[in-house]
C-alpha cells in the first residue's frame with residue numbers, strides 16, 4: 001500500500017483522511033491536540049463546502065445541527081443597512097460540531113498519532129501539510145520566506161445562549177472596526193475585529209472584551225447589548241495571520257492543504273470552506289490518478305482559486321476595516337442606499 005502522512009488533524013487533515021481510499025492508502029494523521037476542542041465559533045458553509053460535506057457523507061448531519069444564515073445586512077456603525085445579503089442555503093456550523101462530524105467520518109484503518117511534529121516523517125510517505133497557518137511542513141519545505149504574516153487586526157468572537165433578533169443579523173462597519181452577529185446552534189454568535197497591538201500570542205479574552213465594550217460604546221444598541229451579555233469564558237481572541245503565496249502548493253512529494261496553503265483574512269468566511277474543498281479535491285485525485293499526476297492536477301485546480309479568494313478577502317478587509325477612507329466609503333454606500341430608496345439586495349450564495 002502507498003503511505004500518506006497527514007500533519008495536522010484539523011478541518012483539512014480530517015477531511016482528507018476521511019476521503020482517501022482506505023483500500024489503496026495506508027494513512028497516518030499526526031495531531032498535536034490530545035482531544036477535539038470543546039469551544040469554537042460558527043463557520044459559514046458556502047455551497048462548494050456543502051458539496052465537499054456531501055462527498056464526505058456528512059452533509060445531512062451538518063445541516064441538522066446548524067441554523068441557516070438567511071438574510072443579513074451590511075450596515076454602518078449605527079446599524080442602518082446599506083446592503084441586504086441573502087445567504088441562500090448557507091448554514092453556520094459550529095467548529096466543534098464540524099470537527100466532531102469529520103472525526104467520525106475518518107475510517108478506523110487510519111492511524112492517529114498525538115504528537116507535535118517538529119520535523120517531517122522520513123518514512124518515504126507522501127507528506128500532506130494540513131497543519132494550519134503556522135505550518136511546520138511549509139516552513140521545513142518551502143522555507144522561512146513563507147512564514148505566516150501578522151496582520152494588524154485582532155478577532156474577538158463569542159457565543160450567546162440568546163437568539164439574535166432577525167433585524168440585527170449582519171455586519172456593522174465602523175471606523176477601523178467591524179462587528180457581526182448571526183444565529184448559531186442554541187443561540188447566536190458574534191465577532192468583532194479591529195486594529196490592535198496586543199499579542200500576538202496569549203491575549204487575555206477578559207481584557208479584550210472590556211476594551212471592545214469601550215471601543216463599541218457609541219455603536220448600534222444591538223452591538224452594545226451583545227457585548228454587555230458576553231462573557232470571557234465564551235469568547236475566543238486572537239490576532240489574525242495570513243500566509244504569503246508559496247508559489248505552488250506542491251513541492252516534490254509534499255503538498256499543502258487548508259490554512260497551511262492559504263490562510264486568509266476571515267472577511268469572506270472562506271478559509272474552512274476552501275480547506276474542505278482542498279481535501280476532497282486532493283483525495284479524489286489521489287484515489288484515481290498516479291501520485292505525480294494527482295499532485296500536479298491538485299495544484300492546477302486549487303492554487304489560482306484560493307489565491308484569488310485570499311486577495312479578495314484582504315481587499316474586502318481593507319474596505320470593511322477602513323480607517324482614513326471610512327468617511328469616503330460611508331458616503332459611497334449611503335449614496336447607493338439613497339438611490340435605491342432602501343438597502344441594495346445581493347445574493348451571497350454563489351460558489
Ligand SMILES: Cc1cc2nc3c(=O)[nH]c(=O)nc-3n(C[C@H](O)[C@H](O)[C@H](O)COP(=O)(O)OP(=O)(O)OC[C@H]3O[C@@H](n4cnc5c(N)ncnc54)[C@H](O)[C@@H]3O)c2cc1C
Nearest residue numbers: 008010011012032044117132258259266269270271272273
Ligand atoms: C476569526 C476567524 C473567523 C473565521 N471564520 C470562518 C468562516 O466563517 N468560514 C470559514 O470557512 N472559515 C473561517 N475561518 C477560517 C478557518 O477557521 C480556517 O480556514 C480553518 O480552520 C483551516 O482549517 P485547517 O485544518 O487548514 O487548519 P487548522 O484549523 O488550523 O488545523 C490545523 C491542525 O493542525 C494541528 N497542528 C498544527 N501544527 C502541528 C504540528 N506541528 N504537529 C501536529 N499537529 C499540528 C493543529 O493542532 C490543528 O488541529 C475563520 C478564521 C478566523 C481566525
